[in-house]
Amino acid sequence: MKRQITIEEVAKHCGVSRATVSRVLNKEPRVRPSTIAKVEKAIQELGYNPNIHARALSGGSTKTIAVLLPGTWRDYYNPLLKGMDEVSARRGYYLLIRSYNYLSEAHRILQEKRADGFIIRNMDQPEEHRKLFRKLEQQGIPFILIGNPFPQYPSIHIDNVGGARAMAHHFSRHGFKQIVFLAGPETNIDSNDRYYGFRLGLAECGFDPDRVRIFRGDYSIESGSSLMPEILSSGKPEAIFAANDRMALGILQYCRTQGIRIPNDLALAGFDDTFFSQYIHPSLTTVRQPILEMGSLAMEKLIQLIEGHPLASPHVILPAPLIVRESCGCAPTQN
Amino acid sequence: MKRQITIEEVAKHCGVSRATVSRVLNKEPRVRPSTIAKVEKAIQELGYNPNIHARALSGGSTKTIAVLLPGTWRDYYNPLLKGMDEVSARRGYYLLIRSYNYLSEAHRILQEKRADGFIIRNMDQPEEHRKLFRKLEQQGIPFILIGNPFPQYPSIHIDNVGGARAMAHHFSRHGFKQIVFLAGPETNIDSNDRYYGFRLGLAECGFDPDRVRIFRGDYSIESGSSLMPEILSSGKPEAIFAANDRMALGILQYCRTQGIRIPNDLALAGFDDTFFSQYIHPSLTTVRQPILEMGSLAMEKLIQLIEGHPLASPHVILPAPLIVRESCGCAPTQN
DNA sequence: CTGAAAGCGCTTACAG
DNA sequence: CTGAAAGCGCTTACAG
Numbered sequence: 001m002k003r004q005i006t007i008e009e010v011a012k013h014c015g016v017s018r019a020t021v022s023r024v025l026n027k028e029p030r031v032r033p034s035t036i037a038k039v040e041k042a043i044q045e046l047g048y049n050p051n052i053h054a055r056a057l058s059g060g061s062t063k064t065i066a067v068l069l070p071g072t073w074r075d076y077y078n079p080l081l082k083g084m085d086e087v088s089a090r091r092g093y094y095l096l097i098r099s100y101n102y103l104s105e106a107h108r109i110l111q112e113k114r115a116d117g118f119i120i121r122n123m124d125q126p127e128e129h130r131k132l133f134r135k136l137e138q139q140g141i142p143f144i145l146i147g148n149p150f151p152q153y154p155s156i157h158i159d160n161v162g163g164a165r166a167m168a169h170h171f172s173r174h175g176f177k178q179i180v181f182l183a184g185p186e187t188n189i190d191s192n193d194r195y196y197g198f199r200l201g202l203a204e205c206g207f208d209p210d211r212v213r214i215f216r217g218d219y220s221i222e223s224g225s226s227l228m229p230e231i232l233s234s235g236k237p238e239a240i241f242a243a244n245d246r247m248a249l250g251i252l253q254y255c256r257t258q259g260i261r262i263p264n265d266l267a268l269a270g271f272d273d274t275f276f277s278q279y280i281h282p283s284l285t286t287v288r289q290p291i292l293e294m295g296s297l298a299m300e301k302l303i304q305l306i307e308g309h310p311l312a313s314p315h316v317i318l319p320a321p322l323i324v325r326e327s328c329g330c331a332p333t334q335n
Numbered sequence: 336m337k338r339q340i341t342i343e344e345v346a347k348h349c350g351v352s353r354a355t356v357s358r359v360l361n362k363e364p365r366v367r368p369s370t371i372a373k374v375e376k377a378i379q380e381l382g383y384n385p386n387i388h389a390r391a392l393s394g395g396s397t398k399t400i401a402v403l404l405p406g407t408w409r410d411y412y413n414p415l416l417k418g419m420d421e422v423s424a425r426r427g428y429y430l431l432i433r434s435y436n437y438l439s440e441a442h443r444i445l446q447e448k449r450a451d452g453f454i455i456r457n458m459d460q461p462e463e464h465r466k467l468f469r470k471l472e473q474q475g476i477p478f479i480l481i482g483n484p485f486p487q488y489p490s491i492h493i494d495n496v497g498g499a500r501a502m503a504h505h506f507s508r509h510g511f512k513q514i515v516f517l518a519g520p521e522t523n524i525d526s527n528d529r530y531y532g533f534r535l536g537l538a539e540c541g542f543d544p545d546r547v548r549i550f551r552g553d554y555s556i557e558s559g560s561s562l563m564p565e566i567l568s569s570g571k572p573e574a575i576f577a578a579n580d581r582m583a584l585g586i587l588q589y590c591r592t593q594g595i596r597i598p599n600d601l602a603l604a605g606f607d608d609t610f611f612s613q614y615i616h617p618s619l620t621t622v623r624q625p626i627l628e629m630g631s632l633a634m635e636k637l638i639q640l641i642e643g644h645p646l647a648s649p650h651v652i653l654p655a656p657l658i659v660r661e662s663c664g665c666a667p668t669q670n
Numbered sequence: 671c672t673g674a675a676a677g678c679g680c681t682t683a684c685a686g
Numbered sequence: 687c688t689g690a691a692a693g694c695g696c697t698t699a700c701a702g
Binding site for chain 4: 671672673674675676677678679680681682683684685686
């Protein structure tokens with residue numbers, strides 16, 4: 001068990017006090033340049049790194065960001081974490097992640113003083129979340145929401161309405177009349193926004209949105225497949241817009257087993273542009289969520305808050321572009 | 336900024352000393368049961384959580400595990416992290432993850448005393464890794480490797496040889512004679528082990544392994560597609576075994592554009608059983624990596640080490656079962 | 671611009 | 687079985 005190099009040794013090594021080393025470490029303004037140089041040299045030579053716990057205990061920062069990801073691990077956590085990892089590493093922060101039991105764990109992380117700030121992918125249980133947010137606010141710990149925005153707290157989300165609206169315009173150019181919207185869970189704000197945007201876009205093109213038939217899945221691949229008999233028996237649709245790519249994939253699977261050709265017999269579109277969407281056959285027309293960018297932006301905004309700079313615009317809405325591929329009946333294109 | 340409840344207040348609340356509260360907290364043996372009850376009641380009532388930094392600074396544990404994931408974020412990090420998250424949460428540990436610049440960051444995490452132990456997904460750069468391992472060893476910080484094993488350090492990996500061997504047996508049952516193995520990067524131990532196991536299995540079935548033609552990709556989807564012209568022009572194969580599913584997917588994409596029907600004109604198999612493998616068409620025959628289990632096992636073993644219990648078997652090899660689907664020419668089956 | 675000293679909230683020998 | 691006290695390695699008023 002090798003002993004750690006401490007601030008004391010650095011101080012001795014270059015003939016200053018611990019206080020001065022600490023000031024250099026924290027880039028405080030009132031230190032003489034020559035002293036800074038001396039101290040930095042000693043830090044280099046000794047290979048010193050401050051003990052994070054001593055720093056945190058005496059009122060300094062932990063240089064740790066807690067990331068809370070609800071429920072099941074989803075595919076998109078991957079690019080989301082990648083974005084956060086890169087930005088945090090470059091800014092000298094570490095990532096503490098938790099998914100399992102994330103709400104109660106959040107309280108513990110807070111009490112144990114483990115993080116300088118939180119990034120929270122919030123979904124259901126708005127009341128439980130609100131409690132947490134209030135507590136964070138009281139303790140002066142900054143946080144950023146990803147997903148469902150609360151008007152009073154900073155957030156990053158995507159333009160669900162705009163993306164679905166663009167899909168409606170695209171459907172309209174195809175001239176589809178018999179249209180089905182396959183929604184996600186009833187309480188899911190994303191799904192509701194997509195439905196809203198879809199209707200909006202259709203109306204703009206002179207199509208009565210009430211003619212869209214709506215069915216409700218649960219975002220799973222399974223629910224896409226299993227709802228198909230019901231959807232088909234309600235009248236043959238020309239086109240289905242699923243509120244996410246997974247359900248669209250389920251539909252595709254079902255159609256394959258039934259000999260229904262996509263896009264010839266039925267046009268199909270999803271939402272998300274998940275990893276697999278460009279690789280399935282036919283490739284899926286969808287709306288892209290810029291997940292990685294959400295991750296890096298959330299991290300950047302949070303660090304900005306932690307370091308004392310207020311946000312110019314507390315709510316960032318990222319564009320969600322339409323990605324046209326084969327499943328809607330358009331010609332195959334590259335990516 | 337609400338003040339934190341400290342051990343002092345808990346001690347006062349139930350009329351004992353800080354030392355005693357600390358002992359209850361750390362489940363030390365020599366405390367009277369009635370005292371334990373009293374202290375625990377106080378902890379409950381006050382909603383006390385120990386300040387992790389004070390604990391760590393005074394020689395206690397950080398209850399944090401550092402997870403190092405090399406290079407690019409891969410699909411399988413998702414189930415891997417899920418497994419780690421669940422186990423660590425249940426055992427009261429937190430996860431510090433880092434991918435970007437993970438080797439130098441590892442040294443910093445160590446110096447800053449951020450973690451009680453490390454889980455390292457090691458791949459290339461064995462010498463750089465060895466340095467890190469030695470340093471960890473010197474400081475008495477336990478760690479577990481996932482992937483390439485070093486004989487002297489505990490590790491979790493999968494039975495690449497056995498999985499590929501089972502695939503060879505399956506190919507042999509199909510009676511394939513013109514066989515191609517599409518390898519991964521030259522330095523990749525997984526790929527080499529799979530090649531070794533494949534040859535072994537073929538030999539066991541009386542097929543001369545030297546008749547297998549080998550090509551080398553880089554594990555990317557792209558490399559699967561782009562190598563196909565070369566593979567095909569070298570003599571028409573009956574079956575291709577790709578060292579991972581992504582390259583198999585690339586092959587599939589290429590064949591689709593060229594009108595080569597899988598499995599009718601060409602049989603195909605991969606390795607990994609990634610998320611998409613069961614959903615592409617035809618569904619992919621492959622070997623499953625039990626990733627989630629690797630994550631949870633690694634975490635369990637590491638916590639065991641941290642808490643002072645030596646491992647009975649330092650090297651765990653998880654089985655990698657053959658998953659037969661459509662792409663090899665077998666009848667479609669459920670998952 | 672710099673130093674001496676108090677203090678952050680725990681754990682852990684040392685006594686008893 | 688329990689307590690008084692030292693100490694972990696930093697930061698931060700307070701002086702100068």
